[in-house]
Amino acid sequence: MPQILVIAEHDQGQLKAATLAATGFARKVGSAAGGQFEVLVLGHGVAGVAESLRHCGAVSVLTADDPALRHPLADKFAAVIAGVVRGRGATMVVAAASTFSKDILPRAAGLLDTGMLSDVIDVWPDGGDFTFKRVLFAGNALATVKLDGPLKFLTVRAAAFATPPPTESAAPVVAVPVDGATLPNQIEFVAREGRAAGRPDATEAPIVVSGGRAIRNADDFERLVGGLADALGAAVGSSRALVDAGITPNSLQIGQTGKVVAPNLYFALGISGAIQHLAGMKDTRVIVAVNKDPEAPVFEVADYGLVGDVYEVVPELIAKLKPG
Amino acid sequence: MKILVPLKRVPDADTKIRVKPDGSGIETDGVKFSVNPFDAIALEEALRLKEKFGDIETVVASIGEEACAEQLRTGLAMGADRAVLIRSDADLDPRAVAQVLAALFRREQPGLVLMGKQAIDDDSNQCGQMLAALLGLGQATFVSKLELLDHASRARCGRETDAGLETVTVTLPAVLTTDLRLNEPRYVSVPGILKAKKKPLEVLPLTDFCAGAVSRTKLLRLEAPPHRQAGARVRSVDELLDKLRHEAKVI
Numbered sequence: 123m124p125q126i127l128v129i130a131e132h133d134q135g136q137l138k139a140a141t142l143a144a145t146g147f148a149r150k151v152g153s154a155a156g157g158q159f160e161v162l163v164l165g166h167g168v169a170g171v172a173e174s175l176r177h178c179g180a181v182s183v184l185t186a187d188d189p190a191l192r193h194p195l196a197d198k199f200a201a202v203i204a205g206v207v208r209g210r211g212a213t214m215v216v217a218a219a220s221t222f223s224k225d226i227l228p229r230a231a232g233l234l235d236t237g238m239l240s241d242v243i244d245v246w247p248d249g250g251d252f253t254f255k256r257v258l259f260a261g262n263a264l265a266t267v268k269l270d271g272p273l274k275f276l277t278v279r280a281a282a283f284a285t286p287p288p289t290e291s292a293a294p295v296v297a298v299p300v301d302g303a304t305l306p307n308q309i310e311f312v313a314r315e316g317r318a319a320g321r322p323d324a325t326e327a328p329i330v331v332s333g334g335r336a337i338r339n340a341d342d343f344e345r346l347v348g349g350l351a352d353a354l355g356a357a358v359g360s361s362r363a364l365v366d367a368g369i370t371p372n373s374l375q376i377g378q379t380g381k382v383v384a385p386n387l388y389f390a391l392g393i394s395g396a397i398q399h400l401a402g403m404k405d406t407r408v409i410v411a412v413n414k415d416p417e418a419p420v421f422e423v424a425d426y427g428l429v430g431d432v433y434e435v436v437p438e439l440i441a442k443l444k445p446g
Numbered sequence: 447m448k449i450l451v452p453l454k455r456v457p458d459a460d461t462k463i464r465v466k467p468d469g470s471g472i473e474t475d476g477v478k479f480s481v482n483p484f485d486a487i488a489l490e491e492a493l494r495l496k497e498k499f500g501d502i503e504t505v506v507a508s509i510g511e512e513a514c515a516e517q518l519r520t521g522l523a524m525g526a527d528r529a530v531l532i533r534s535d536a537d538l539d540p541r542a543v544a545q546v547l548a549a550l551f552r553r554e555q556p557g558l559v560l561m562g563k564q565a566i567d568d569d570s571n572q573c574g575q576m577l578a579a580l581l582g583l584g585q586a587t588f589v590s591k592l593e594l595l596d597h598a599s600r601a602r603c604g605r606e607t608d609a610g611l612e613t614v615t616v617t618l619p620a621v622l623t624t625d626l627r628l629n630e631p632r633y634v635s636v637p638g639i640l641k642a643k644k645k646p647l648e649v650l651p652l653t654d655f656c657a658g659a660v661s662r663t664k665l666l667r668l669e670a671p672p673h674r675q676a677g678a679r680v681r682s683v684d685e686l687l688d689k690l691r692h693e694a695k696v697i
C-alpha cells in the first residue's frame with residue numbers, strides 16, 4: 123500500500139490552495155489502492171499553516187520548523203525532505219507543480235536516487251503499481267507512463283485534482299526534529315521582491331485577466347488589464363510578449379514556461395494564442411478572447427470571441443461592470 | 447575556469463507537434479530540430495562570461511542519437527570551444543540524464559554548469575536539480591540574472607519564482623538553470639560555422655561512459671490532448687456580458 127508524503131507549500135504563513143489539490147491526488151490514490159498520506163510543512167514558524175491542514179485527510183501533519191528553513195532554499199529543503207522520506211518510509215512524494223516544488227523536489231529525488239514525473243494529471247492503480255498521465259510538448263501531447271522503483275516523486279497539476287472536502291477528525295501535528303546547523307549551506311538567501319499586494323495570484327483566482335502585445339506600456343496594462351481585473355475581483359496575467367518588453371514581471375507570465383492556470387473564466391486581451399501561451403490556460407472553463415484580428419488562433423479555443431480593439435472594448439467592459 | 451553547458455536536441459519551438467496515430471511518439475518527418483531554447487540561453491551566458499573574464503573554456507555536451515551532433519555544431523558555431531556527444535539511442539529520463547551529466551562533470555571538473563530549466567519536449571524541469579543533488583553541489587534554478595563574485599567562488603543569481611524575483615548567492619561549483627529573461631542568444635554567423643568545423647567534437651558511447659544510466663520511466667502511449675471546441679463570436683460588449691452572466695454564468 124502506498125505511503126504518500128504531500129509537501130505543503132505556503133507563502134509567508136499562508137497555505138497555497140494548490141497544496142489541497144495535491145491532497146486530492148493523495149486521497150484519489152488512497153481510495154483506489156488503500157494506503158494513507160501525511161503532509162509535511164517546512165519553514166520557520168509554521169504552526170498556523172500546520173493547523174490549517176489538520177482537516178485535509180492526512181493521518182498526520184508533520185512540521186519541520188527551524189530558523190534555518192525560513193526561506194525555501196533548495197539545498198536545505200531537499201535534505202530535510204529526503205530525511206523525512208527515509209524516516210517515515212514514504213513510497214510516493216507529491217507536491218503541486220510550482221516554482222517551489224520544481225526547484226526542490228527533483229533535488230530531493232536526486233538525493234534519494236529516485237525517478238520523478240512532472241505535471242501529472244491522472245493516476246490509476248495497475249497491478250501492485252500505478253500508471254500516470256502527464257502533460258508534455260507544451261500541452262500538445264499527453265503521455266501515459268509508468269515509473270519503476272519503490273519510491274516515486276511527482277508534481278501534479280492542481281487543476282486536475284479537486285480539493286477534497288475537509289474531514290471531521292483533526293490529524294495530529296507532529297514535529298520532526300531538524301538540526302539547522304547540520305543542513306547543507308551552499309545557497310544563501312539575499313532578497314525577495316514582494317508580489318504586488320492587492321490582487322490574487324493567477325494560479326488561485328477563479329477569474330484571470332491577461333494582456334498581450336496589444337498593450338503598449340505598463341500604464342495601459344494597469345489601466346486596462348488591471349482595471350478589468352479589479353472590476354471582477356480577478357487576478358492578472360500576461361503573455362510572454364509583455365514580459366519580454368519589460369511591461370509585466372515574469373511572475374505574471376502564463377504558459378508552457380510560466381504559470382499554468384485553469385480558472386472558471388479567462389480573458390485573453392490582445393493575445394494571439396501561440397501554442398506556448400495556450401499551454402498555460404486552455405483548461406480554463408470559459409475563455410473570452412478580444413483581438414482585432416479575426417483570424418487570430420486564440421479564437422479557435424475561445425468560448426466567446428469579440429473582434430475589436432482592446433483600447434475600446436476594455437474601457438467599455440470596465441464601465442459596464444462598475445456598479446451603479 | 448571551465449563552464450559545462452548541456453545542449454538538448456528538441457523539435458523547434460515553432461513546429462507543430464503531432465502525435466503518431468499508433469501513440470508510440472510524435473511525428474518527426476519534416477520536423478525541424480533545434481537546440482532547446484533554454485540551453486541556447488545557457489550557452490549565451492557562458493560565452494558572455496568568457497568574453498568578460500577571458501580565461502574560460504566552454505564545453506557543450508549532448509546525450510542522445512547521432513543527430514545531436516548538429517546541435518553541438520550549432521553550439522560550437524555560437525562560440526563554444528569543444529563538444530562532447532554521449533551516444534545513446536535509448537529514451538532517457540531526467541534521472542538517467544543527470545547520472546550521465548554527473549559522470550561528465552567528474553571527468554571535466556568544470557567550475558560551473560549552466561543548463562536549461564526545462565527541455566521543451568518532455569517539459570520535465572528536473573535534470574539540473576537532480577544533477578546538483580548527485581554531485582552535492584549548490585543550485586539556482588530559473589536564473590534571469592547572473593553575476594560572478596569573489597574571483598568566481600560564488601555566484602549571485604536572480605531567480606524567477608511564482609511570487610516574483612528572488613536573489614540568492616551560491617557557492618561554486620554549482621548548477622544553474624536558465625530562465626528566458628537571462629539574455630537573448632546570438633545568431634550563428636558564417637565565420638562561426640566555418641570555425642566550428644575545426645573545433646573538437648568527441649563521441650563517447652553511453653554504454654562505455656556511464657553504463658548504469660537507465661531510464662526508470664516507461665512510456666506506454668502518447669495521445670493528443672482533447673480538442674477544445676471554438677465557441678461563438680459575440681458582436682458587442684453588451685452581448686458578451688449578457689452571455690457571461692446568463693449563459694456561462696461565470697460573473
Ligand SMILES: Cc1cc2nc3c(=O)[nH]c(=O)nc-3n(C[C@H](O)[C@H](O)[C@H](O)COP(=O)(O)OP(=O)(O)OC[C@H]3O[C@@H](n4cnc5c(N)ncnc54)[C@H](O)[C@@H]3O)c2cc1C
Nearest residue numbers: 334335336361362363377378379392394399414415431432
Ligand atoms: C521556448 C519558448 C517558451 C515560451 N513560453 C511562453 C509562455 O510560457 N507564455 C507565453 O505567453 N508565451 C511563451 N512563448 C512565446 C510565444 O511563442 C508567443 O511569442 C507569445 O505568446 C506571443 O504573445 P502575444 O500573443 O501577446 O503577442 P503576439 O503574438 O504579437 O499577438 C498580439 C495579438 O494582439 C492583437 N492586437 C494587437 N493590437 C491590438 C489591439 N489594439 N486590440 C486588440 N488586439 C490587438 C494582434 O492581432 C495579435 O493577435 C514562448 C516561446 C518560446 C520559444
Ligand SMILES: Nc1ncnc2c1ncn2[C@@H]1O[C@H](COP(=O)(O)O)[C@@H](O)[C@H]1O
Nearest residue numbers: 452453509561562564565570571572573
Ligand atoms: N539528452 C540531453 N542532452 C543534453 N542535455 C540535456 C538532455 N536532457 C536534458 N538536458 C538538460 O537538462 C535541462 C532540463 O531538462 P528536463 O529536466 O528534461 O526538462 C535541459 O534544458 C538541458 O540543459
